[in-house]
Amino acid sequence: MACQEPTTITTIPEKIIPPKPKRIILMIGDGMGLSQITATTVVAEQPLALEQFKHIGLVKTHSTKLITDSAASATAMATGKKTYNGAIAMGVDQDTLQTIVEYAETLTWKTGIVTTATVTHATPASFYGHQPSRSRVNRKIAAQFMTKDIEVLMGGGWTYFKDGLDGRDLIDEARQKGYFVTNTIEVGEYVPQKMICLVSSELPPRIKERGDFLPKATKKTIDILSQNNASFFMVVEGGQIDWGGHQNKGDYITEETIDFDKAVAHALAFAQKDKNTLVLVTADHETGGCSVAKGSLKKKEVTCAFTTDYHTGTMVPIFAYGPGATEFVGIMDNTDIFHKMKSLMN
Numbered sequence: 318m319a320c321q322e323p324t325t326i327t328t329i330p331e332k333i334i335p336p337k338p339k340r341i342i343l344m345i346g347d348g349m350g351l352s353q354i355t356a357t358t359v360v361a362e363q364p365l366a367l368e369q370f371k372h373i374g375l376v377k378t379h380s381t382k383l384i385t386d387s388a389a390s391a392t393a394m395a396t397g398k399k400t401y402n403g404a405i406a407m408g409v410d411q412d413t414l415q416t417i418v419e420y421a422e423t424l425t426w427k428t429g430i431v432t433t434a435t436v437t438h439a440t441p442a443s444f445y446g447h448q449p450s451r452s453r454v455n456r457k458i459a460a461q462f463m464t465k466d467i468e469v470l471m472g473g474g475w476t477y478f479k480d481g482l483d484g485r486d487l488i489d490e491a492r493q494k495g496y497f498v499t500n501t502i503e504v505g506e507y508v509p510q511k512m513i514c515l516v517s518s519e520l521p522p523r524i525k526e527r528g529d530f531l532p533k534a535t536k537k538t539i540d541i542l543s544q545n546n547a548s549f550f551m552v553v554e555g556g557q558i559d560w561g562g563h564q565n566k567g568d569y570i571t572e573e574t575i576d577f578d579k580a581v582a583h584a585l586a587f588a589q590k591d592k593n594t595l596v597l598v599t600a601d602h603e604t605g606g607c608s609v610a611k612g613s614l615k616k617k618e619v620t621c622a623f624t625t626d627y628h629t630g631t632m633v634p635i636f637a638y639g640p641g642a643t644e645f646v647g648i649m650d651n652t653d654i655f656h657k658m659k660s661l662m663n
């Protein structure tokens with residue numbers, strides 16, 4: 318018998334498939350531009366969680382106008398479409414746009430929404446509600462929430478669920494739908510399947526009264542959604558960084574950014590352990606035209622100067638950690654955030 322010819326080994330180069338996350342945590346510091354972050358690094362007692370990120374990009378925030386509002390910019394991130402200021406997940410022709418939360422539901426991913434504003438406020442609402450205008454629609458958005466299958470909702474706005482001219486009690490309806498409904502995040506170790514936590518009747522107060530609601534709510538939402546190794550998409554908003562910007566108050570901005578960063582720390586800690594979670598931290602726009610004008614590193618003091626009491630068109634940073642993070646390096650449009658997340662979820 319003749320010896321066998323040596324087999325030629327052909328190596329087919331493996332197609333490079335970027336790693337895909339099983340879970341995405343999108344964190345939005347409303348109005349959190351680079352100066353807001355810089356000022357916070359000066360006054361913070363310790364390095365920010367944000368300083369641990371290695372993949373960083375810049376985001377163009379404009380709507381159909383150069384200066385966006387929070388509804389249009391949240392809609393851009395939530396739906397991938399530019400729209401007019403004031404639109405809640407609706408396009409320029411007032412067409413209803415599917416949001417990333419609604420898309421996640423079609424994939425049977427679990428979903429959650431956390432904010433330091435009311436849960437019906439422009440930023441969170443644009444991830445699950447659809448309204449042609451953001452003003453005076455709190456009840457309508459609350460009613461739209463009830464038509465969804467979002468596992469977690471946390472923020473302010475108890476009154477929009479409780480009392481309505483339509484005669485419905487949405488708190489009661491939510492309980493019937495299996496939600497654990499509370500008005501406090503202090504629920505200990507209890508991890509329900511579905512939870513609605515509305516900590517204030519209308520807008521939540523500042524930190525002094527609010528305490529560490531946001532970090533705790535972020536942690537609790539992760540605990541709820543990650544049960545049984547489930548895939549999930551959640552969005553966390555630090556909503557009051559923007560309010561500090563509108564009021565041109567540097568101390569309001571930095572205390573809110575520190576609080577938001579503590580929520581980021583929880584997300585990052587989970588992602589580092591989990592290894593299948595993409596954490597994105599960005600802003601919907603800059604507020605105040607804030608600059609770091611004066612201060613002292615030694616005394617941990619900073620004085621911000623402002624050019625406006627409204628939003629600006631300056632690009633905002635995006636920080637990414639986990640599978641897919643490299644997609645978020647460079648300059649991108651806010652609508653790209655949606656498209657990148659969606660393709661990573663496939």
Ligand code: MG
Pocket residue numbers: 347387434438439440441554556559
């Ligand atoms: Mg907001």
Ligand code: ZN
Pocket residue numbers: 348387559560563604628
């Ligand atoms: Zn604003």
